[in-house]
Amino acid sequence: xxxxxxxxxxxxxxxxxxxxxxxxxxxxxxxxxxxxxxxxxxxxxxxxxxxxxxxxxxxxxxxxxxxxxxxxxxxxxxxxxxxxxxxxxxxxxxxxxxxxxxxxxxxxxxxxxxxxxxxxxxxxxxxxxxxxxxxxxxxxxxxxxxxxxxxxxxxxxxxxxxxxxxxxxxxxxxxxxxxxxxxxxxxxxxxxxxxxxxxxxxxxxxxxxxxxxxxxxxxxxxxxxxxxxxxxxxxxxxxxxxxxxxxxxxxxxxxxxxxxxxxxxxxxxxxxxxxxxxxxxxxxxxxxxxxxxxxxxxxxxxxxxxxxxxxxxxxxxxxxxxxxxxxxxxxxxxxxxxxxxxxxxxxxxxxxxxxxxxxxxxxxxxxxxxxxx
Amino acid sequence: xxxxxxxxxxxxxxxxxxxxxxxxxxxxxxxxxxxxxxxxxxxxxxxxxxxxxxxxxxxxxxxxxxxxxxxxxxxxxxxxxxxxxxxxxxxxxxxxxxxxxxxxxxxxxxxxxxxxxxxxxxxxxxxxxxxxxxxxxxxxxxxxxxxxxxxxxxxxxxxxxxxxxxxxxxxxxxxxxxxxxxxxxxxxxxxxxxxxxxxxxxxxxxxxxxxxxxxxxxxxxxxxxxxxxxxxxxxxxxxxxxxxxxxxxxxxxxxxxxxxxxxxxxxxxxxxxxxxxxxxxxxxxxxxxxxxxxxxxxxxxxxxxxxxxxxxxxxxxxxxxxxxxxxxxxxxxxxxxxxxxxxxxxxxxxxxxxxxxxxxxxxxxxxxxxxxxxxxxxxxxxxxxxx
Numbered sequence: 001x002x003x004x005x006x007x008x009x010x011x012x013x014x015x016x017x018x019x020x021x022x023x024x025x026x027x028x029x030x031x032x033x034x035x036x037x038x039x040x041x042x043x044x045x046x047x048x049x050x051x052x053x054x055x056x057x058x059x060x061x062x063x064x065x066x067x068x069x070x071x072x073x074x075x076x077x078x079x080x081x082x083x084x085x086x087x088x089x090x091x092x093x094x095x096x097x098x099x100x101x102x103x104x105x106x107x108x109x110x111x112x113x114x115x116x117x118x119x120x121x122x123x124x125x126x127x128x129x130x131x132x133x134x135x136x137x138x139x140x141x142x143x144x145x146x147x148x149x150x151x152x153x154x155x156x157x158x159x160x161x162x163x164x165x166x167x168x169x170x171x172x173x174x175x176x177x178x179x180x181x182x183x184x185x186x187x188x189x190x191x192x193x194x195x196x197x198x199x200x201x202x203x204x205x206x207x208x209x210x211x212x213x214x215x216x217x218x219x220x221x222x223x224x225x226x227x228x229x230x231x232x233x234x235x236x237x238x239x240x241x242x243x244x245x246x247x248x249x250x251x252x253x254x255x256x257x258x259x260x261x262x263x264x265x266x267x268x269x270x271x272x273x274x275x276x277x278x279x280x281x282x283x284x285x286x287x288x289x290x291x292x293x294x295x296x297x298x299x300x301x302x303x304x305x306x307x308x309x310x311x312x313x314x315x316x317x318x319x320x321x322x323x324x325x326x327x328x329x330x331x332x333x334x335x336x337x338x339x340x341x342x343x344x345x346x347x348x349x350x351x352x353x354x355x356x357x358x359x360x361x362x363x364x365x366x367x368x369x370x371x372x373x
Numbered sequence: 374x375x376x377x378x379x380x381x382x383x384x385x386x387x388x389x390x391x392x393x394x395x396x397x398x399x400x401x402x403x404x405x406x407x408x409x410x411x412x413x414x415x416x417x418x419x420x421x422x423x424x425x426x427x428x429x430x431x432x433x434x435x436x437x438x439x440x441x442x443x444x445x446x447x448x449x450x451x452x453x454x455x456x457x458x459x460x461x462x463x464x465x466x467x468x469x470x471x472x473x474x475x476x477x478x479x480x481x482x483x484x485x486x487x488x489x490x491x492x493x494x495x496x497x498x499x500x501x502x503x504x505x506x507x508x509x510x511x512x513x514x515x516x517x518x519x520x521x522x523x524x525x526x527x528x529x530x531x532x533x534x535x536x537x538x539x540x541x542x543x544x545x546x547x548x549x550x551x552x553x554x555x556x557x558x559x560x561x562x563x564x565x566x567x568x569x570x571x572x573x574x575x576x577x578x579x580x581x582x583x584x585x586x587x588x589x590x591x592x593x594x595x596x597x598x599x600x601x602x603x604x605x606x607x608x609x610x611x612x613x614x615x616x617x618x619x620x621x622x623x624x625x626x627x628x629x630x631x632x633x634x635x636x637x638x639x640x641x642x643x644x645x646x647x648x649x650x651x652x653x654x655x656x657x658x659x660x661x662x663x664x665x666x667x668x669x670x671x672x673x674x675x676x677x678x679x680x681x682x683x684x685x686x687x688x689x690x691x692x693x694x695x696x697x698x699x700x701x702x703x704x705x706x707x708x709x710x711x712x713x714x715x716x717x718x719x720x721x722x723x724x725x726x727x728x729x730x731x732x733x734x735x736x737x738x739x740x741x742x743x744x745x746x747x748x749x750x751x752x753x754x755x756x757x758x759x760x
Contacts (some may be wrong), residue, residue: 001699
């Protein structure tokens with residue numbers, strides 16, 4: 001009896017995979033496009049600017065001021081572009097030639113030599129406020145190192161900071177964003193394929209054959225879900241190889257929570273796709289629904305791009321239900337933080353609960369339509 | 374030229390436009406999808422996508438337990454960047470809290486902090502930052518160093534200082550103090566950057582989607598042949614097809630600008646005319662892409678899929694949501710061939726910086742070229758398909 005049931009599940013899965021492998025577009029959707037997306041978005045998502053053009057207005061023209069300018073020139077963040085001292089920096093900002101201006105007042109060198117403090121101004125283009133804040137922070141660092149190199153030092157008696165960047169010492173944006181894009185690809189493509197396959201059965205009415213056959217709702221849904229779990233896992237392995245090789249990302253700690261949650265997550269997204277496909281027997285509409293859940297919600301409310309704590313409270317509660325949010329946190333923990341089970345156990349659980357919920361809805365939907373045997 | 378223009382506004386053309394408008398009016402879904410989603414997306418994305426660094430949870434290990442050390446901790450928590458969460462007994466406990474994610478940053482103040490400060494010796498305070506998110510970490514670093522610098526400034530004057538022995542001549546030089554100024558946006562509002570970029574993203578996204586669906590629909594229904602049998606020329610048919618969604622989306626774009634002004638309080642410093650004209654160009658680019666896609670795909674569903682794969686790279690390589698300067702250098706040249714990039718530059722510069730055409734003409738010209746090329750390619754494809 002149970003063996004029979006298992007056989008039917010396996011048969012359903014095999015049928016689904018065979019159908020998929022025949023469809024070249026589907027294979028591209030499953031494997032190639034996620035890879036392109038990961039390569040493109042994973043590399044382009046970054047907030048930390050490099051090589052930002054700045055202009056220098058040196059009204060002092062002393063040894064000290066030139067040394068300060070050299071410090072700026074040596075920094076990777078800034079690139080000094082020539083600008084005449086007699087024209088206003090606003091003009092360079094307005095046409096985008098420069099994003100910052102370093103203004104060194106007259107008598108800067110003299111003040112420094114006399115042991116007085118001298119003010120230097122950095123004017124930053126505030127139209128991109130985040131970059132502006134970064135840039136003023138970096139400029140502060142450059143000036144501090146100038147002070148240190150020139151014996152003045154930041155107050156011989158003062159407090160000094162030794163800042164340690166944990167988990168990402170090189171401050172690489174890719175280490176943060178690439179795993180996030182991995183999660184986004186996994187949240188998008190397997191459910192998309194699952195929903196198309198399921199909605200197609202509804203559209204072509206082949207679902208009626210299923211209703212009258214002796215396969216039970218559980219067997220049918222489970223067979224479908226397992227097929228797309230397999231698709232998801234294949235996609236995950238391809239993407240992981242790419243993450244490891246192209247982005248140079250490594251596991252930071254205990255991989256078991258990651259492995260288990262990946263299994264659960266593929267189950268969760270496959271069930272989501274099957275559920276949507278079962279609820280909306282129209283491929284176009286079902287696709288839009290999956291795009292909303294698999295792309296829009298993930299993109300906005302999972303902490304993929306920007307911290308969730310910045311989301312207004314009225315919208316933030318929705319993120320509790322966004323399955324990708326938990327998986328993103330687990331993936332980032334596995335690749336960067338290495339907190340392991342104590343840090344993420346409840347997130348693994350949350351994915352399981354949400355996935356089971358999707359599965360239950362898909363199953364109920366099928367059950368209602370099935371003939372009583 | 375005039376003759377051609379005359380032909381375009383002929384009765385045939387007006388009749389075609391009326392047919393399209395009636396079709397749109399009758400289909401409530403299209404009507405809604407032209408106006409509602411762009412505005413919702415703008416408001417939603419604009420309020421959700423925010424890179425600002427605020428309310429980071431700060432843990433403290435204060436081994437000094439003196440008024441001075443408490444002053445430093447209070448100074449760190451003064452602005453909204455850090456929020457003091459917990460005092461930890463040991464560095465180990467604090468490290469565990471960081472790895473669990475309960476706190477984002479930790480400060481360790483050594484036990485001889487106050488004593489060394491009073492004696493005029495330098496003291497090192499250790500700061501641990503969870504740097505997973507590089508942007509947050511880099512901004513917090515700048516912030517912490519700024520706070521510590523001004524904390525040192527307040528230390529400069531206490532009477533203890535007067536007892537210090539004269540320093541050797543080499544160290545007697547003064548220090549340079551940096552005064553950062555944010556031009557155009559002194560409050561450092563981060564949403565201005567996102568919403569000005571979103572404007573272009575929305576114009577492109579909705580332009581491509583509506584154009585491809587309206588173009589494919591006629592073919593799917595098999596009514597395209599009927600249209601071809603009317604005395605109207607192919608260009609008339611295409612222009613009549615493009616015009617209604619163009620104007621409707623254009624109105625949506627204007628409403629979106631009002632949202633920018635009144636909901637997000639983006640300053641309108643520059644020429645609104647320039648912005649409106651370039652918005653129209655950006656919209657035309659979107660419609661051109663959508664029409665071209667519609668000519669190579671067979672069904673609405675395929676068109677939808679194709680658009681869905683075309684838009685993410687266009688958006689992610691546009692510098693609309695994240696600064697283009699942060700992209701790896703091999704990717705940056707691609708932004709030049711992206712209409713969304715040029716429109717983003719124009720929108721940001723005119724609205725926030727008040728730049729005019731003289732400053733932005735290269736971007737405007739690029740946008741114009743893209744619009745012309747994309748629309749003519751789509752017309753050419755359309756024509757060839759029917760011919």
